[in-house]
Amino acid sequence: MNEFSPIGQKLYMRIAQQIRTMIEDGYWSPGDRLPPLKNLAEQFNCSRATVREALGALRGQGLIEFRHGDGTYVRTASVEMWMQPLDAAVLLGLDHVSDLVELQTAILAAIASSAAKRRATRDYSELSRALFDLESSSRHSEQRIASELRFYAVLAACADNPVLENTFRVLQEALRSSLRLLSPKRDVGLHTCRAVYDAVQMEQADVAREIIYAYGDHLLEQAEKIK
Numbered sequence: 001m002n003e004f005s006p007i008g009q010k011l012y013m014r015i016a017q018q019i020r021t022m023i024e025d026g027y028w029s030p031g032d033r034l035p036p037l038k039n040l041a042e043q044f045n046c047s048r049a050t051v052r053e054a055l056g057a058l059r060g061q062g063l064i065e066f067r068h069g070d071g072t073y074v075r076t077a078s079v080e081m082w083m084q085p086l087d088a089a090v091l092l093g094l095d096h097v098s099d100l101v102e103l104q105t106a107i108l109a110a111i112a113s114s115a116a117k118r119r120a121t122r123d124y125s126e127l128s129r130a131l132f133d134l135e136s137s138s139r140h141s142e143q144r145i146a147s148e149l150r151f152y153a154v155l156a157a158c159a160d161n162p163v164l165e166n167t168f169r170v171l172q173e174a175l176r177s178s179l180r181l182l183s184p185k186r187d188v189g190l191h192t193c194r195a196v197y198d199a200v201q202m203e204q205a206d207v208a209r210e211i212i213y214a215y216g217d218h219l220l221e222q223a224e225k226i227k
Contacts, residue, residue: 012053013173015044019054020063023074034064034072049143056146059153062169068126097178097223104175105216107167108152112208114159116200122158124200130154131197134190145179148189155196182222188215 019040022028034040040051055072058064065075115127134147149172156168179189192215199208 011046012050013057015046015050016054016057018044019058023063028074030074032074033070034074036071053142053146056150057173062166068129097181098220100174101178101182101216101219101223104171104178105212105219107164107171108155109209109212109216111152111156111159111161111164111168112196112200112212113205114161114164115155116203116205116208118158118160119200119203122160124158127151127154127158127197127200131193134193139187144189145176148179148193149176151193155200158200178219182219188218 019034028034034055035043037048037051041048044051055064055066059066063075065073067073115122115124130147130151130153134144134151137144137147152168152175153172156165159165192211195211196208199205199211
């Protein structure tokens with residue numbers, strides 16, 4: 001495996017960048033199915049969990065898609081696919097954490113509201129699976145954060161609003177970093193996703209939006225404690 005840069009970047013992000021470069025260089029083309037998780041882990045000399053995280057980051061960028069029961073595919077090229085996610089390094093300046101949380105909260109609240117409004121015309125079985133995966137994840141772990149992000153990504157797809165979905169993709173890695181940094185000690189994220197799921201199923205758009213804003217308030221309180 002070639003060396004990655006920049007040095008000090010988290011392993012899963014380095015692998016995600018390497019896969020992205022291979023796609024850009026034509027090693028894999030739009031419509032191609034990527035090798036199984038086991039093969040990728042051997043190719044990049046890392047764990048399957050690390051590869052899974054890398055693929056999750058690439059999915060968040062819109063570069064690949066997961067097809068249930070069929071594998072991982074390179075998406076057809078589009079303008080939004082090549083939008084780089086907001087650099088999570090912005091979180092190194094703690095003065096900006098609260099501003100970022102407010103932005104993330106507003107986007108997630110709009111996504112939750114839109115998803116609830118479209119419940120009657122959409123199949124939300126994938127959202128059910130995402131919630132189940134979140135409930136099955138280990139508490140206070142990287143898996144828990146990844147599962148929470150996947151729930152929001154599926155919710156964004158359910159919202160059927162390309163602008164909101166693409167905005168979430170841009171913010172996804174920053175949101176991952178903010179969840180790591182603020183690390184809620186209680187299962188606030190899990191409880192929030194459960195409540196949002198219920199509100200969406202009941203087509204309660206206003207309720208879903210307010211649940212997200214309440215979660216945002218909790219994260220803002222955590223941000224104030226670390227300043």
